[in-house]
Amino acid sequence: MAAQPPAPAIATSASAATPTRGYWATVGRRLMRDRVTMACALVLALILLAALLAPLIAPHDPFLGRMPRRLRPFGILNSLGMSDNPRAILEHPFGTDELGRDMLTRILYGGRLSLFMGVTPVFNALVIGGLLGIVAGFLGGWVNTLIMRTIDVFYAFPSVLLAIAISGTLGAGIVNAIVSLTVVFIPPIVRVSESVTTSVRTLDYVDAARASGLGTLSILRVHVLRNVFGPIFIYATSLISVSIILASGLSFLGLGVEPPNAEWGLMLNTLRPAIYTRPEVAALPGFAILVTSVCFNLLSDGLRSAMDVRI
Amino acid sequence: MSGAPASGAAVPLLAVEGLKKHFPILGGLLRRPVAWVQAVDGIDFAVAPGETLGVVGESGCGKSTTARLLMHLVAPDAGTVRFGGRAINAPGGIGLSELRRQMQMVFQDSYASLNPRLTVADTIASAPAGHGMKRADAQRLAHDLLARVGLEPALFLRRYPHELSGGQRQRVNIARALALSPRLLILDEAVSALDKSVEAQVLNLLLDLKDDLGLTYIFISHDLNVVQFISDRVMVMYLGRVVEIGPVEAIYAEPAHPYTRALLDSMPAMDPDRRTTEPPLSGDPPNPINPPSGCRFRTRCTFAEAVCTAREPALDTVAGAKFAGHHAACHMARAGSGHSKAPAPGAGGDSANPVTAGARP
Numbered sequence: 311m312a313a314q315p316p317a318p319a320i321a322t323s324a325s326a327a328t329p330t331r332g333y334w335a336t337v338g339r340r341l342m343r344d345r346v347t348m349a350c351a352l353v354l355a356l357i358l359l360a361a362l363l364a365p366l367i368a369p370h371d372p373f374l375g376r377m378p379r380r381l382r383p384f385g386i387l388n389s390l391g392m393s394d395n396p397r398a399i400l401e402h403p404f405g406t407d408e409l410g411r412d413m414l415t416r417i418l419y420g421g422r423l424s425l426f427m428g429v430t431p432v433f434n435a436l437v438i439g440g441l442l443g444i445v446a447g448f449l450g451g452w453v454n455t456l457i458m459r460t461i462d463v464f465y466a467f468p469s470v471l472l473a474i475a476i477s478g479t480l481g482a483g484i485v486n487a488i489v490s491l492t493v494v495f496i497p498p499i500v501r502v503s504e505s506v507t508t509s510v511r512t513l514d515y516v517d518a519a520r521a522s523g524l525g526t527l528s529i530l531r532v533h534v535l536r537n538v539f540g541p542i543f544i545y546a547t548s549l550i551s552v553s554i555i556l557a558s559g560l561s562f563l564g565l566g567v568e569p570p571n572a573e574w575g576l577m578l579n580t581l582r583p584a585i586y587t588r589p590e591v592a593a594l595p596g597f598a599i600l601v602t603s604v605c606f607n608l609l610s611d612g613l614r615s616a617m618d619v620r621i
Numbered sequence: 622m623s624g625a626p627a628s629g630a631a632v633p634l635l636a637v638e639g640l641k642k643h644f645p646i647l648g649g650l651l652r653r654p655v656a657w658v659q660a661v662d663g664i665d666f667a668v669a670p671g672e673t674l675g676v677v678g679e680s681g682c683g684k685s686t687t688a689r690l691l692m693h694l695v696a697p698d699a700g701t702v703r704f705g706g707r708a709i710n711a712p713g714g715i716g717l718s719e720l721r722r723q724m725q726m727v728f729q730d731s732y733a734s735l736n737p738r739l740t741v742a743d744t745i746a747s748a749p750a751g752h753g754m755k756r757a758d759a760q761r762l763a764h765d766l767l768a769r770v771g772l773e774p775a776l777f778l779r780r781y782p783h784e785l786s787g788g789q790r791q792r793v794n795i796a797r798a799l800a801l802s803p804r805l806l807i808l809d810e811a812v813s814a815l816d817k818s819v820e821a822q823v824l825n826l827l828l829d830l831k832d833d834l835g836l837t838y839i840f841i842s843h844d845l846n847v848v849q850f851i852s853d854r855v856m857v858m859y860l861g862r863v864v865e866i867g868p869v870e871a872i873y874a875e876p877a878h879p880y881t882r883a884l885l886d887s888m889p890a891m892d893p894d895r896r897t898t899e900p901p902l903s904g905d906p907p908n909p910i911n912p913p914s915g916c917r918f919r920t921r922c923t924f925a926e927a928v929c930t931a932r933e934p935a936l937d938t939v940a941g942a943k944f945a946g947h948h949a950a951c952h953m954a955r956a957g958s959g960h961s962k963a964p965a966p967g968a969g970g971d972s973a974n975p976v977t978a979g980a981r982p
Contacts, residue, residue, distance in 0.1 A: 333738055333781070514734035518794075521692045522748035522801060523721035532747060536738045 340616040347612025350605040357602055361421030368415040369401075372572050375409035381588045382406040405591040407577070408584055413591055417598055420572040424599070427484070427557035427566065427573070428550045428606070431491030436546040438492070439499030443542070446500070447507025448534060458504060464497040473556050477565040487566035491556055495549055502545045506538045540617045547610035551603030558599055574599050632706040633667035634805055634837050635691070635724075640664050640700035642690055646910065656910045660686040662861035663700070665936065668805070673831070673838040675852030675869065677845060677884065679906055683861040684841045688809045691839070692726050693717055704805075722752065725798035729810035731790035735782040741767065741793050742778040748800045759800075766796040771826060788819035792826065799830070807839045812847065824851060845888050849873055854946070857881045860909055860917045863936055867947030877939040877949035880918045916952070928952050928959040940964045 341347055360367065382405045404413035446457040464472065476490035510516065511534065519529045558575020560566035567573040569580065577595040585592045642661045645654030661683040668674045676684050689695045691702060693709070701708055704723060708714035715723075728734040735744055745766055746759035754762070767774040770792040782790055791811060798806055808827070812820045824847065830836060842848050848855060848869075855872040857865040857880065865878040876882045883902040907913055907920055915933050919925040929952055936950040941964060952960035 514728040514730055515736045517689075517694050518726070518728060518734050518797065519736075519747065520694055521721055521726050522751065522797070523718045524748065524751040528751055532739070533736050537736065 337616050341612060344612045344616065346608055347616070350608040350612070353601065354605045354609065357421055357598075357605075358425060360418050361425055364415075364418040364422060368412075368418045370412035370415040372411060372415045372419040373570055375411050376406075377410050379406050379410040380408055381584055381591065382410075383588060384590055404594060405588060407581055407591065413594055416572040416577060417574075417594060420574045420577055420595065421598065421602075423484070423567055423571060423573040424554055424558065424575070424602070427487065427491070427561075428554035428602070430488050431495055431557070432546050432549045432553050434488070434492040435495035435499050435549070436542070439496040440503045440542050440546075442496070443500040443503025444507045444530075444534065444538060447504040447538075448511055448530060450508070450511070454504070457500065461497045461500045464493070469494045469552075470556065470559065473560060474563065474565065477560050482565050482568055484567055487557060487560050490560070491553055494556065495553065498549070499542065499546060503538060503542045506541045507534060510534055510537050544610055544614045544617060547613060548607060550610075551606040554599060554603050554606070558595075633703075634670040634705060635668040635839075636703040636706075637667070637691070638665050638701045638703075640687070640690055640702065641698045642686055642695060643698055659861050659909050659912060661690060661697075662912075664858070664861070664863045666856055666863060666866060668837055668839060670804070670837055671835060672853040673840055673851055675848035675855040676839060676841045676858060677843065677848050677855060678858035679884075680843070681906060681909065682858040683909075684843075684858055685809055686861075687858070688726060688807045688839070688841055691807060692724065693720065718752075722801045723803050724805045724807065725801060725803040726807040726809060727791070727794050727798050727811040729813055731787055731794055731814065732782060734794055735790060737782050739781075740778065741772075741780050741782075741785075744782075744793060745797045745800050748797065752801065762800060763796070766799055767793075769799070769830070770796045771822075772796075786819075788815055788823060791815060791823055795823075795826070795830070799834070802834075803836070805837045805839065807841070809841045810843070811840075813842060813844060820847070827851065845884060857884065860906055860912055862917055862950065864918065864951070865947075865949040866936070867939075867942075867949075868944045871942065871944035871947040875943055875947070877942070877947065877954040878918075878951045879922045879924055879953075881949075883921075916950070924953060924960075924962060926952075926960055932959075934958070 341351075364372075379402070382402050384403065384405050402412050402414070404417065407413055407416060442457050442461075446454040467475070473490045473494045476493055477487055480486035480489060516529060516533050519533050524532075554574075557566055558573070558578065561573050561575035562579040564579070567576050569576065574595040578592075578599075581592040581595070640661055641663050643657040643659050646656040646658060647653065648655035664683075664687065666674070676687065678684050686695065690697045703709070704715050704720055709720055710717060739747070742760055742763045745763035746754075746756070749762055750756060750759040764774045764778060767777055772789060772792055777785070777789070777793075782793075785793065791814075794811075811827075812823050815823060827838070828851065831838060838851070840848065840851055852869045854867060855869050856863055857872065857878065859880050865872065865876065865881045867877075872881060873885065876885055880902075887902065902921060904921055907917070913920050913930075915931055916922070916925070916929040917933075919929040922929070932952070934950045934952045934955065936948050937955060939947045939949045939954040940956045952958040953962045956964045
């Protein structure tokens, strides 16, 4: 190729006048303009921060129960002489649970485990399922058939039932719950990543890359992964809320987190008998689950529209 | 000059013999092939260095499959492809990686052939970088190539495909194809999707690039005007076979095959008095799963006779051809073939072309 003279200064300033942003910069700019998504991100950030900083900001010991203070109502009534510490206006702002433990403290601590149980299985499934789906979609043929038909077997069971069955077999415990939830989330992620990869693989730019002699690995990395990651990632974020709810469900059934650990689903279970006496306290962990999962869902929606740059 | 090159001529840049691809149609529970689509069914041709071979034909005649077979994006079932006299993927021949450095392709869909997540610079630089060029050198090459295809590098290097117009995208595709300094460029309907004005600009760009870089083109198109404009030789395909091949003047002035004649008649005339009122060709091409016996065109040919059903005409020199290297696969173009319109054996070269004579009023 004939050497071209360096670009003239005028052209350089012209490019500065019409800057073209990178992909992620465009996505970020569109996210910033989306108020609902930003609000959800803010709420989730606060929940995450509160969970992380629970030991610093929680007013009480999450495991310290005091029977005389069982099932106190929300804090405002505390000031009416029900506290044994007259100086504390709001000693238990969100009341106490059935063993007299401070609810605010337990909700803060519970967020740690609940968020962990929401994100970890989805992340594991994203890695395993994404890999399987991309391999199946990219290679096609009998590899695709083998992987996809195996995955189809898991669709024979409803996801809740599958999670309960696996957890029940493995026994209670955080690790077992995470394993069972990971298994539950792998099939849908494999499906999504397989279909996205199959559609990308047949596009002309993949053929063009093959025609220019690029190796399979670099085609996968540059042309396939970059274009399939977005849709798979967005789908995975929408599963986080499901995972939080399923994990809470497992804990509720006694298959996930074990007492006395604080976890929203487990708290919902242990507070169940109090639904008639202190409904506001009993509903509190459920409310935390609701807010978190709704925020994750809306955030995933916002991400999807922001990452769809081809408009 | 089709098939085997004329003796004494330079070695053709690309020589294709018996290239064949049949796609299976899978059916039943076990997904076994129940039928075969004869997309490309044994074609021979050669491309000389520096020439432009136009390839025309209806949709589904195997033009694009031929392009993909040549690029080895689809593995051929049979046939040999020799590049620069060297067989591909054979001992002592040319490897696939080397072939793809020498031979590049521009696709029809300018948008689908660009990765939406790569900038123009990265798209152009990816192939040379994949062949071991240093990143900075590849980026500089992208800069130079962009200027060469008529896009201001400072404005376009950092852009994404969705920020470009169709013509600009196709220029980027051409730059990408040129990044490995190929000798042969396959243009598969490369200008078909563009506006007429943009199409003309890109065609002129292709001609300039050909002169400057000494390129050879295989230009696939259904637009007969464009093919006439850019080609040195033209190859007409029908149902996976080559029916006629020859110099562009021969094909457009003296078509020997009735199918070529019909194609040319389907071109809209600029003169209103000469406008075709009757469709020159009726019906769809026969199903490539089960092509007709004998000559594949006989089901739509007005000149079809018993011999056309009985024997398949070979692609051979047209009897009485005015142009060298004019070959057609038609019994009417072969002396003594048994067709009533075929020239008598031993007749001179001045016998009237039955196809041209029959079709012109």
